[in-house]
Amino acid sequence: MPSEKQICLNTSGLTKIYGFGANRTIAVDHVDLKLYEGEVVSIVGESGSGKTTLAKMLLGLISSSEGDIYFQGVKRDISSQKKKQEYWKNIQAIFQDPFSSYNIFNKIDSVLLDCIHMRGGRNLPREKKVEMMTEACSFVNLKFEELTNKYPFELSGGQMQRLMIARIFLLKPKILLADEPTSMIDACSRATILDMLMQLRKEIGMTVIFITHDIGLAYYVSDTVYIMEHGRFVEFGTADEVILHPREPYTQRLINDVPKIYEEWDLTTV
Amino acid sequence: MKHTLQQIFRSPKFVVGFSIFAAIVLIVIVYPIFITDPPLGIIGQGTFFPPGIYVSAYDSLGSPKYILNLSDAATKRIAAKLGDQERTDIHDWLVADGIPESEIDIHDTEKLLEQWAQNYDPNKKVQGMTFAKQRYYQRLDTSLKGLLSTEGAIIAQKNPETGALEESSMIKQADYVNVSEVASVRFLPFGTDNFGRDVLTELVAATRTSLQIGLVAGLVATLIGLTLGLLAGYVGGMVDDVINFITNLFIVIPSFVLLILISYSVGQEQRGPFLVATVIGLTAWPWTARAVRAQVISLRNRDHVNLSKLSGHSIVHIILTDILPYIASYVIMALILQISSGILAEAGLSILGLGPKTTETPTLGLMMNWAMIYQAHIQGRWWAYFPVLMTIALITFSMNLMNTGLDQVFNPALRD
Numbered sequence: 128m129p130s131e132k133q134i135c136l137n138t139s140g141l142t143k144i145y146g147f148g149a150n151r152t153i154a155v156d157h158v159d160l161k162l163y164e165g166e167v168v169s170i171v172g173e174s175g176s177g178k179t180t181l182a183k184m185l186l187g188l189i190s191s192s193e194g195d196i197y198f199q200g201v202k203r204d205i206s207s208q209k210k211k212q213e214y215w216k217n218i219q220a221i222f223q224d225p226f227s228s229y230n231i232f233n234k235i236d237s238v239l240l241d242c243i244h245m246r247g248g249r250n251l252p253r254e255k256k257v258e259m260m261t262e263a264c265s266f267v268n269l270k271f272e273e274l275t276n277k278y279p280f281e282l283s284g285g286q287m288q289r290l291m292i293a294r295i296f297l298l299k300p301k302i303l304l305a306d307e308p309t310s311m312i313d314a315c316s317r318a319t320i321l322d323m324l325m326q327l328r329k330e331i332g333m334t335v336i337f338i339t340h341d342i343g344l345a346y347y348v349s350d351t352v353y354i355m356e357h358g359r360f361v362e363f364g365t366a367d368e369v370i371l372h373p374r375e376p377y378t379q380r381l382i383n384d385v386p387k388i389y390e391e392w393d394l395t396t397v
Numbered sequence: 398m399k400h401t402l403q404q405i406f407r408s409p410k411f412v413v414g415f416s417i418f419a420a421i422v423l424i425v426i427v428y429p430i431f432i433t434d435p436p437l438g439i440i441g442q443g444t445f446f447p448p449g450i451y452v453s454a455y456d457s458l459g460s461p462k463y464i465l466n467l468s469d470a471a472t473k474r475i476a477a478k479l480g481d482q483e484r485t486d487i488h489d490w491l492v493a494d495g496i497p498e499s500e501i502d503i504h505d506t507e508k509l510l511e512q513w514a515q516n517y518d519p520n521k522k523v524q525g526m527t528f529a530k531q532r533y534y535q536r537l538d539t540s541l542k543g544l545l546s547t548e549g550a551i552i553a554q555k556n557p558e559t560g561a562l563e564e565s566s567m568i569k570q571a572d573y574v575n576v577s578e579v580a581s582v583r584f585l586p587f588g589t590d591n592f593g594r595d596v597l598t599e600l601v602a603a604t605r606t607s608l609q610i611g612l613v614a615g616l617v618a619t620l621i622g623l624t625l626g627l628l629a630g631y632v633g634g635m636v637d638d639v640i641n642f643i644t645n646l647f648i649v650i651p652s653f654v655l656l657i658l659i660s661y662s663v664g665q666e667q668r669g670p671f672l673v674a675t676v677i678g679l680t681a682w683p684w685t686a687r688a689v690r691a692q693v694i695s696l697r698n699r700d701h702v703n704l705s706k707l708s709g710h711s712i713v714h715i716i717l718t719d720i721l722p723y724i725a726s727y728v729i730m731a732l733i734l735q736i737s738s739g740i741l742a743e744a745g746l747s748i749l750g751l752g753p754k755t756t757e758t759p760t761l762g763l764m765m766n767w768a769m770i771y772q773a774h775i776q777g778r779w780w781a782y783f784p785v786l787m788t789i790a791l792i793t794f795s796m797n798l799m800n801t802g803l804d805q806v807f808n809p810a811l812r813d
Contacts, residue, residue, distance in 0.1 A: 220707060
C-alpha cells in the first residue's frame with residue numbers, strides 16, 4: 128500500500144434502490160468505500176451482489192438513490208454535460224464484454240481519436256495523432272497500420288480488450304474501473320491482459336478498481352479487497368488479510384468455490 | 398453495408414415484393430411519356446364504355462376493302478343479334494300471341510324469323526307485359542330487320558346543293574378492313590369510367606398521386622414517431638412519461654375516426670393531396686413511436702453507449718451515432734409499413750368522400766369513390782373499380798412482402 132495515503136475517491140452511505148413497492152430491490156446498500164491514490168482495489172462478489180451497479184454509480188452513468196461520492200475530497204458534481212466530461216477525464220472504465228463495448232458502425236480509428244480529442248488534442252496535426260495512436264497500439268502489442276480502417280468486430284475478443292487498454296493509455300485517467308475485464312477472454316489472453324493493465328498502472332500511476340467474481344484474480348492483483356454480499360461490504364482489508372485469514376463465512380465460501388485445481392497447483396509449488 | 402444489401406437482395410420475398418413495386422413505379426414513370434393525354438380528360442360521351450379496341454366507324458368506311466369469304470361469317474352475324482335469350486323471348490311472344498307451341502322451333506332461324514315477321518305487331522297489347530318489355534320487343538324487331546339479307550349496305554352522302562342523297566359506295570357482306578389501316582383506333586384496356594375518361598390513364602395518374610401521398614404520410618409519421626420514440630426511450634424519466642401519455646392517448650382514440658374528423662373540419666376546398674397526406678401522417682405515428690421507444694430502452698444501457706458517454710459525447714451525438722444506426726433497419730421497415738398503410742388510409746378516406754379535392758388530381762381512393770357513387774358495382778361495370786382494387790392490393794402486398802423479407806434478413810430467428 129502506498130505510503131502517502133492520499134484519498135482519491137470515497138463514498139459515504141452510497142445506496143441504489145430499484146423499483147418501489149413490492150418490486151423494491153436494494154442493489155447497493157450504504158456502501159462506504161475509501162480509495163487511496165495509486166492503490167489497486169478489488170471488489171469481489173457473486174453475480175447479483177451489486178458490483179456492477181456500484182461501478183456504474185462511481186462512473187456517474189446512473190444516479191444514486193442516497194449517499195454521496197467524493198472525488199479527491201470534494202463532493203462530485205456532474206450536474207451538467209460539461210462537468211460530466213470533466214469528471215470522465217479522471218475516471219474511465221473497461222467493460223466486461225468486449226464484443227458489446229464497441230459501436231459496430233464506428234471504425235477503430237474513431238474510437239482512439241475520441242480519446243485524443245478528449246485529452247484536448249482536437250487540433251493536433253493528423254501525423255501527430257497517428258503517432259499517438261500507433262504508440263498506444265504498440266503498448267498493447269497491436270499494430271495500428273493493421274487496425275486502421277477496420278471495424279471492431281473484425282478483431283478477436285482479446286484484441287478488442289487490448290484495444291480498450293490502448294484507449295486507457297491515451298486517456299491517462301486518474302482512476303480506472305475495470306468491470307470483470309477478463310471474464311469473457313480465454314485463459315491464455317487473460318494473463319497478458321492483466322499484465323498489460325498492471326504495467327499501464329505503473330506507467331501512468333493510476334488507481335485501479337477491479338470488479339470481479341474471481342477471488343484468485345483479486346489476490347493476484349490487488350492491495351485491498353472488498354467482499355460484497357447483497358449490496359453490502361461484508362469484509363475488507365489487505366489482500367493477505369482477507370484471503371488468507373477470512374473472517375466472514377461468505378468470504379470463506381467464495382474462497383472454497385475457487386476450483387480445486389488451483390489448490391493442487393499451490394501445493395505442488397509450495 | 399454492402400454485405401447487408403447482398404443479403405437483402407438474396408431474400409426471395411424481398412426480391413418478389415421489390416420487383417412488383419419497381420414495376421408499378423416504372424409504369425407510373427414511363428406511361429405518361431408515351432400517353433400524354435390529360436388523366437382527367439373526358440373522351441367518351443356516355444358512361445362506362447367496356448374495355449376493348451375502339452375503331453372509328455367513319456374511318457373504316459374510307460379504308461381499303463378486302464374481300465374475305467369466311468364460311469362462318471353469316472352464322473356469327475346472326476348469332477350476335479339472335480342469341481339463345483332472344484330466341485326464347487320471341488318464342489314467349491309468339492306463344493302469348495296464340496301460336497301453338499308445337500309449331501314453334503326456336504332452332505330453325507328462318508322459320509322463326511318468318512313467324513315473327515308475320516305475327517309481330519308493335520301496337521298489340523299483350524296481357525301482363527310491362528312497358529319496358531314492350532320497348533324491348535320493339536328494339537328487338539328493329540335489330541332483326543334485314544338479318545337474313547345477303548345484300549350489302551349502301552353508303553349515301555347528302556349533296557350539299559340539292560340536299561338529295563347520292564350513293565357514294567357500297568359495302569358488301571364479305572368486305573373487310575384491316576384494323577391497322579384504319580386511321581383512328583384507340584385501345585381502352587379498362588374502358589372508360591362514369592365521366593367518360595380513359596380508366597387506364599386515370600389509374601396511372603392516380604397511382605402516382607397515391608404513392609406520393611403514401612410516401613409523405615409515411616415520412617411524416619416515421620419522423621414524428623422516431624423523434625418522440627428516441628427522446629422518450631433515451632432521455633427517460635419525466636420526458637418519457639409525458640411522451641408515453643400522449644402516445645397512449647393517440648392509440649386509444651381510433652386514428653381513423655380522428656382522420657375523418659380532421660379531414661372534415663379542414664373543409665373540401667383546402668384538402669389537397671399533400672394536406673391529406675400530412676393529416677394521415679399526423680395520426681399514424683404512435684405505433685412507430687412505441688416500437689422505437691422499446692428498442693431504444695433496450696439499447697441505452699448497452700456498454701457501447703456507456704463507452705460513448707465516457708468518451709464525452711453529447712446526448713445528440715450518442716443518439717445519432719450510437720442509437721440510430723442500431724435501429725435504422727427497424728425504422729426502414731416501419732417506414733415501409735407506414736407508406737402502405739398511408740395509401741390504404743387515403744383510399745379509405747376518399748371512399749367516404751373525405752379525400753383530396755376532386756377536380757384536379759385522381760387518387761386511387763377517389764376512383765373507388767366515383768365508381769361507387771355511379772353504381773359501377775351494381776351495374777357490373779367491373780373495369781371502373783377492379784383495376785383500382787388490384788393496384789391498391791398489389792402496392793400494399795409488395796410492400797408487406799418487402800417488409801417480411803427485410804425482417805428475415807435483419808432478424809435471423811425468422812428465416813425459414
